[in-house]
Amino acid sequence: MTAELVALVIAAFIQFLHIGVSGYFMNRTPEGQAWNMSPRDTPRDPGIKGGRAQRAGDNHQTALLLFAVAILTLAVSGQFNGWTAFLAWLYVIARLLYIPAYVQGWSPLRSIIWMLGSAATALLLLAALF
Structure with a gap:
């Protein structure tokens, strides 16, 4: 398997x-596990870190879709090279760093990390076109 496809699988993980x-932060709130195991018919306050963790996860889900489009397009068209491998791993590292950066509120570092991951994805998409 290529480095780019390995990076895609790791990004899914x-x-x-x-x-x-x-889930960890949701379980640490007063409603905790009871709400987490309920049908979640009523909203609840996830707390500051829980809310941040949830927003970071939502952000990754969006970013993962774009990254997957880039990697799969490059795979189908046979355009992998050293540059695309570097960009794929830059994306993975940025997304791993994004979790503590968002949850801990590292500003403006969180935005810089996000920009690195997004730039890597944009460059991968451009590599797929050219």
Whole structure:
């Protein structure tokens, strides 16, 4: 398997990590596990870090879709090279760093990390076109 496809699989596992981090913070609130195991018919306050974890996960889900389009287009068209491998791993590293950056409120570092991951994805999409 190519480095880019491995990066895509790891990026998918990062989504599971986001779900776990969100669940961890949800379970630490007063409603905690009872609400988390309920049908969730009523909204609740996830707390500051829980809300951040949930928003970071939502953000990753969107970013993962764009990254997957780039990687799969490059795979189908046979355009992988050293540059695309570098960009794929830059995306993965940025998305891993994004979790603590968002949850801990590292500003403006969180935005810089987001920009790195997004730039890597945009460059991968451009590589697929040219």
